[in-house]
Amino acid sequence: MTATIIDGKTIAAELRGKVAFEVAQLKREHGVTPGLAVVLVGQNAASEVYVRSKSKAVVEAGMTPSDHKLPETVSEAELLALIDKLNKNKAVSGILVQLPLPPQIDPQKVIAAIDPAKDVDGFHPVNVGRLSLGLPALVPCTPSGCIMLAKMVWPSLAGLDALVIGRSNIVGKPVAQLLLAENATVTVAHSKTKDLPALARRADLLIAAIGKAELVRGDWVKPGAIVIDVGINRVAGDGGKSRIVGDVAFDEAVKVAGAITPVPGGVGPMTIACLMLNTLRAACAQNGVKAPRL
Numbered sequence: 001m002t003a004t005i006i007d008g009k010t011i012a013a014e015l016r017g018k019v020a021f022e023v024a025q026l027k028r029e030h031g032v033t034p035g036l037a038v039v040l041v042g043q044n045a046a047s048e049v050y051v052r053s054k055s056k057a058v059v060e061a062g063m064t065p066s067d068h069k070l071p072e073t074v075s076e077a078e079l080l081a082l083i084d085k086l087n088k089n090k091a092v093s094g095i096l097v098q099l100p101l102p103p104q105i106d107p108q109k110v111i112a113a114i115d116p117a118k119d120v121d122g123f124h125p126v127n128v129g130r131l132s133l134g135l136p137a138l139v140p141c142t143p144s145g146c147i148m149l150a151k152m153v154w155p156s157l158a159g160l161d162a163l164v165i166g167r168s169n170i171v172g173k174p175v176a177q178l179l180l181a182e183n184a185t186v187t188v189a190h191s192k193t194k195d196l197p198a199l200a201r202r203a204d205l206l207i208a209a210i211g212k213a214e215l216v217r218g219d220w221v222k223p224g225a226i227v228i229d230v231g232i233n234r235v236a237g238d239g240g241k242s243r244i245v246g247d248v249a250f251d252e253a254v255k256v257a258g259a260i261t262p263v264p265g266g267v268g269p270m271t272i273a274c275l276m277l278n279t280l281r282a283a284c285a286q287n288g289v290k291a292p293r294l
C-alpha cells in the first residue's frame with residue numbers, strides 16, 4: 001500500500017479561488033478592497049521568491065499589494081516608523097514583516113508594533129493569546145494550512161494522537177493549539193525529546209516542523225498515519241544543482257503512511273493561500289462586514 005499524496009498545490013489554488021470570489025463580493029457590496037503590505041528587509045534570495053509569490057497571489061485574489069523593501073542596514077526605529085504608517089493607512093488591511101530580520105532589529109518589538117487587527121501572520125501577542133484562549137483570532141498561516149490539509153483526508157481530528165515535532169512560535173506552538181482546538185491529543189517534541197522515533201511511531205497524525213532535512217524516516221511512521229511535512233530544506237542535488245526536501249524522508253514514509261504531503265507542493269502553497277484568507281478576514285473585520293465561512 002502506498003499513501004494518498006495530499007495535493008497542497010491544488011487545494012491551495014481552490015482556496016485562493018474562493019477568496020477571490022469573496023473579495024469580488026466585498027468590493028461590489030461594500031466598496032472595500034483588501035490590501036496586503038509586505039515588508040522585506042535586506043536581500044535574501046529565498047525571501048525575495050516568497051515575497052514575489054505573495055504579491056502575485058494578492059493580485060490574483062483581486063486585492064491590493066504594497067511591497068516595501070528596506071536595506072539590510074535599516075534601523076529598528078525606521079522599521080517601526082514604517083509599521084506605524086501602515087497601521088494608520090486604511091487601505092492596508094494586513095501587514096506582514098518577512099522574517100528573519102537582521103540582528104540590529106528585535107523581531108518581538110516589530111511584531112508587537114503591528115496593529116493586532118492587521119497582523120495577518122498571527123504572530124502578535126494579542127493573537128497568540130486569543131488563539132490559546134480559544135477566542136477568534138488571526139491565526140498563523142502555515143499552522144492553518146497544516147490543519148486544512150490533514151482534514152482533507154480525515155475530516156475529524158478528534159481523539160487522534162497528534163505529534164508535533166518542533167516548538168517554534170511560527171509553527172510548532174500554534175499548530176499544537178489548533179490541534180487541541182480540534183480535540184486531538186497533542187504531544188510537542190523537540191531537540192531534547194527522548195526516543196523521538198518511538199514517540200513518532202505512536203502518532204496517528206505527525207506534523208514535522210523542525211527544519212532538518214529528512215529527519216523523519218519511514219520506520220518512524222505508524223502504518224496508515226497522516227504525515228504533514230512543514231520542512232523546506234535546500235540540499236545539494238544532482239549536477240551541482242540544489243533541490244528542496246522536507247523534514248520527512250518522503251520516499252520511505254510514502255510506503256508506510258496513510259496520507260502524506262509532498263515538498264514542494266504541500267504545506268508551502270497553503271501558507272500563501274491562508275495568508276490571502278487572513279487578509280480578507282482582516283479587511284472584513286476592519287469594515288464591520290461579517291467574514292465569509294471558508
Ligand SMILES: Nc1nc(=O)c2c([nH]1)NC[C@@H]1CN(c3ccc(C(=O)N[C@@H](CCC(=O)O)C(=O)O)cc3)C=[N+]21
Pocket residue numbers: 049050053096097098099100121141232244263264265266267268269270271272
Ligand atoms: N513573517 C513571515 N511570514 C511567513 O509566512 C514567512 C516568513 N515570514 N518568512 C519565510 C517563511 C517561509 N514561507 C513560505 C511560504 C510559502 C512557501 C511556498 O509556497 N513554497 C512552495 C515552493 C517552494 C520553492 O520551490 O521554493 C512549495 O512548498 O511548494 C514556502 C515558504 C513563509 N514564511
